Structures are given as structure tokens and as C-alpha cells.
Amino acid sequence: MVKIEAIAVDVDGTITDGRRRVCHSALDALRKAEDAGIPVIIATGNISHFSYAVATLVGTTGGLVCENGGVIYHDGYNDNRVIVLGDISKAQKAYDFLFDKFGKDIPFRIVEDSDARVSEITFYKNMSSEPLKEMLKDFDVEVYDSGFALHLTDPAVDKGTGLAKLANLVGYNVENIMCIGDSENDIDFLLAGGFKVAVANACDELKEIADYVCENKYGDGVAEAIDKFVFNQE
Ligand SMILES: O=C(O)COP(=O)(O)O
Numbered sequence: 001m002v003k004i005e006a007i008a009v010d011v012d013g014t015i016t017d018g019r020r021r022v023c024h025s026a027l028d029a030l031r032k033a034e035d036a037g038i039p040v041i042i043a044t045g046n047i048s049h050f051s052y053a054v055a056t057l058v059g060t061t062g063g064l065v066c067e068n069g070g071v072i073y074h075d076g077y078n079d080n081r082v083i084v085l086g087d088i089s090k091a092q093k094a095y096d097f098l099f100d101k102f103g104k105d106i107p108f109r110i111v112e113d114s115d116a117r118v119s120e121i122t123f124y125k126n127m128s129s130e131p132l133k134e135m136l137k138d139f140d141v142e143v144y145d146s147g148f149a150l151h152l153t154d155p156a157v158d159k160g161t162g163l164a165k166l167a168n169l170v171g172y173n174v175e176n177i178m179c180i181g182d183s184e185n186d187i188d189f190l191l192a193g194g195f196k197v198a199v200a201n202a203c204d205e206l207k208e209i210a211d212y213v214c215e216n217k218y219g220d221g222v223a224e225a226i227d228k229f230v231f232n233q234e
């Protein structure tokens with residue numbers, strides 16, 4: 001068992017429930033970890049502004065991996081605190097293709113925060129991701145289904161490369177980071193960390209690569225993993 005020196009946690013479906021409401025159990029557990037000197041990193045498909053608000057309100061200090069690794073943020077990294085790693089032009093090319101194909105009847109609706117999204121294009125999850133993946137299979141984009149939205153992401157980045165870059169900048173050893181997630185956009189994220197945790201509501205692919213699959217869903221799973229592996233209280 002690795003010594004856990006930092007926790008990296010996904011947001012939607014991991015510290016929030018299926019209706020995207022934040023779980024008290026996760027808040028308490030993450031704050032307890034921070035109070036014990038274990039920094040918490042937010043690793044999410046959400047934009048940096050949203051992620052910054054989450055970090056502020058939850059009380060986490062470990063930095064941010066946003067837009068599925070397309071953007072990272074850390075408070076202490078000189079003036080260059082927001083670093084864009086993903087190339088949005090790849091998603092734009094894929095979107096232009098979809099728009100040419102469907103015109104105004106395009107069945108994918110871009111989420112409201114698109115003015116602030118700098119490395120990806122993200123759609124509301126109003127359908128299964130399979131048709132979109134098939135349509136864009138020849139494009140240089142990764143299509144992620146987070147369970148809450150569909151993301152067109154630069155394949156050169158993911159939450160795992162973002163976490164590694166953040167760790168390198170800040171001085172975390174990724175081998176000592178516990179990563180907790182729920183969806184297919186968390187596969188590379190968990191693979192980059194030292195100890196891999198899937199909450200009970202996670203997709204099967206994530207559970208397959210996890211070192212530990214929680215008995216509990218959503219934030220209760222986060223609290224379970226933190227108690228068990230950070231504080232060793234079964
Ligand atoms: O942005 C989304 O689609 C959900 O983000 P998540 O990575 O925090 O689950």
C-alpha cells in the first residue's frame with residue numbers, strides 16, 4: 001500500500017450525486033484530509049472557473065486539472081497560474097463537420113460555459129455517446145462521456161497527463177496520489193496516480209482498472225476511501 005500524500009478527486013458523479021448535488025460526506029472527508037495536511041486536487045471535465053469555485057467552496061488547496069486535462073491551475077506557480085495544454089482547434093474541426101452534416105438540426109447542444117472553455121467543446125448529454133464516437137472516429141479528438149456531458153477533447157491531453165504536469169510543477173510524487181473517479185474520462189486519471197479508487201457508481205471500465213472499488217456510491221464512496229486508506233479507519 002502506497003503512502004498517500006495527496007488526493008485527486010473527480011467532481012461530477014464522484015463528489016456529487018446522480019443529480020449533480022454535492023455530497024456532504026465527500027465535503028467532510030475532503031476537508032478532514034486537508035486539515036490533516038493532505039492536499040486535495042480537483043480533476044474534472046469542468047472549466048477552470050467552475051473548478052476554482054469548487055476548490056474554494058470545498059476548501060481544497062492541491063490545484064486543479066480542468067477540461068479533462070486541457071487546463072491546469074495551481075496557486076503557487078509564478079504568474080502563470082492557469083496553463084492551457086489542450087488545442088481547441090481539434091474540437092472545432094470536429095464540430096464544424098457536425099454542423100456541416102446537420103446544419104441547424106444538429107442534435108448536439110453546446111453547454112452554456114463554452115465562452116470560458118478554452119481547450120474543448122462540450123455538449124449536453126442528451127443521448128448516448130456511441131453515435132458521436134462513431135461519427136468522429138476519423139477526427140483528431142477524444143470523445144468522452146462523463147455521464148453528465150459529452151466532451152470533444154484534444155487527444156494529446158487527458159486528466160492523467162494534466163495530473164502528471166501539475167504534480168511536476170508543484171512537486172507532488174504521483175506515486176503517492178490517491179485518485180478517485182467514476183467515469184470513462186477518469187481512466188487515464190486513475191492510471192496516472194499511485195492508488196486508484198472507483199466509487200460504487202463508476203462505469204465498469206474504471207472499476208476494472210481500480211485498486212479499490214468502493215462499497216458506497218458518490219460522496220459516500222469518497223469518504224469511505226479516505227477513511228480506509230488515508231486515515232486507516234475501516
Ligand atoms: O464536465 C463533466 O462532464 C463532468 O465532469 P467530471 O469530470 O467532474 O465528472
Ligand SMILES: [Mg+2]
Nearest residue numbers: 010012013182
Ligand atoms: Mg465524473
